[in-house]
Amino acid sequence: MFLGEALKSAIRRLTAARVPSPRMNAELLLRFTLDCDRAYLYAHPEREITAEEQTRYGKALAQRARSMPAQYITGHQEFWGMDLIVNPAVLIPRPETEHVIETVLQLVNGGRASLPGMRIVDVGTGSGCIALALAKELPDAEVHATDISPAALEVARANAARHQLEGRIEFRETDLLEGLEPASFDFVVSNPPYVGESEEDQVQLEVRKCEPRDAVFAGPTGLEVIERLIPQAQAALKPGGWLVMEISGTIAQGTRRLLARWNDVEVTNDLQGIPRVASSRKHE
Numbered sequence: 029m030f031l032g033e034a035l036k037s038a039i040r041r042l043t044a045a046r047v048p049s050p051r052m053n054a055e056l057l058l059r060f061t062l063d064c065d066r067a068y069l070y071a072h073p074e075r076e077i078t079a080e081e082q083t084r085y086g087k088a089l090a091q092r093a094r095s096m097p098a099q100y101i102t103g104h105q106e107f108w109g110m111d112l113i114v115n116p117a118v119l120i121p122r123p124e125t126e127h128v129i130e131t132v133l134q135l136v137n138g139g140r141a142s143l144p145g146m147r148i149v150d151v152g153t154g155s156g157c158i159a160l161a162l163a164k165e166l167p168d169a170e171v172h173a174t175d176i177s178p179a180a181l182e183v184a185r186a187n188a189a190r191h192q193l194e195g196r197i198e199f200r201e202t203d204l205l206e207g208l209e210p211a212s213f214d215f216v217v218s219n220p221p222y223v224g225e226s227e228e229d230q231v232q233l234e235v236r237k238c239e240p241r242d243a244v245f246a247g248p249t250g251l252e253v254i255e256r257l258i259p260q261a262q263a264a265l266k267p268g269g270w271l272v273m274e275i276s277g278t279i280a281q282g283t284r285r286l287l288a289r290w291n292d293v294e295v296t297n298d299l300q301g302i303p304r305v306a307s308s309r310k311h312e
């Protein structure tokens with residue numbers, strides 16, 4: 029079979045399976061199978077696909093047709109300009125989580141956080157995306173990262189090593205901030221699980237079927253993890269330290285209520301106008 033034919037037939041197969049953006053997915057998985065760029069696909073439609081390549085492409089397409097996200101099939105996702113390894117033990121990093129990084133950098137660059145000896149902890153690090161981005165952007169900061177999932181921490185450690193940041197981030201398997209030194213952090217940063225089980229039918233099928241349930245769902249309302257995180261962050265932060273969390277529109281009001289006793293509470297929207305980052309400051 030030729031490359032051009034293989035691509036056309038893959039697009040038909042993914043369309044029939046109702047996979048969104050079938051052409052983009054068929055191209056991505058063919059590029060992954062042949063280890064080539066997009067230009068190569070269109071420059072060589074007459075290139076013969078070997079039997080072994082056909083088998084691998086067929087397997088990838090079958091996984092995608094069963095709603096497996098393309099990132100878990102290729103094993104990669106980009107975040108903050110870094111290529112990260114992902115597998116079904118971790119949430120696939122989302123572009124909107126980059127707003128968390130931007131918020132922290134704005135607070136630091138605006139002089140609203142102390143630079144020398146800055147200590148940051150990323151709670152629920154998953155792939156390590158937030159911890160890695162902050163370690164990269166803030167070379168003098170001491171970065172810690174926690175997760176309750178040992179399998180997720182394995183991925184995060186591999187990503188840190190891949191980006192030569194393994195010496196910069198201290199990973200720890202724990203429940204939120206349990207066991208971390210009190211009153212010692214300038215930033216507690218987190219993209220915690222925040223989807224409510226009551227919203228489950230509005231969550232994309234791919235997410236429900238393939239992403240780790242404990243990374244996505246917090247409990248019945250979506251506020252359950254944040255509710256526990258806020259008092260723990262209060263204890264872990266230095267006076268005047270910042271709590272920066274990713275949230276959703278559904279829990280924005282509830283989050284504000286839980287932060288009622290904090291200073292400088294601000295909720296900023298993402299590019300789609302959805303409340304996405306809640307930042308707040310511990311009193312001095």
Ligand SMILES: C[S@@+](CC[C@H](N)C(=O)[O-])C[C@H]1O[C@@H](n2cnc3c(N)ncnc32)[C@H](O)[C@@H]1O
Binds near residue numbers: 125175243
């Ligand atoms: C929404 S994911 C975020 C992953 C990553 N930080 C990101 O932004 O892509 C939430 C993460 O929190 C972890 N988690 C869930 N409950 C936790 C808990 N009680 N303590 C620590 N980590 C937890 C999950 O294993 C998952 O990796």
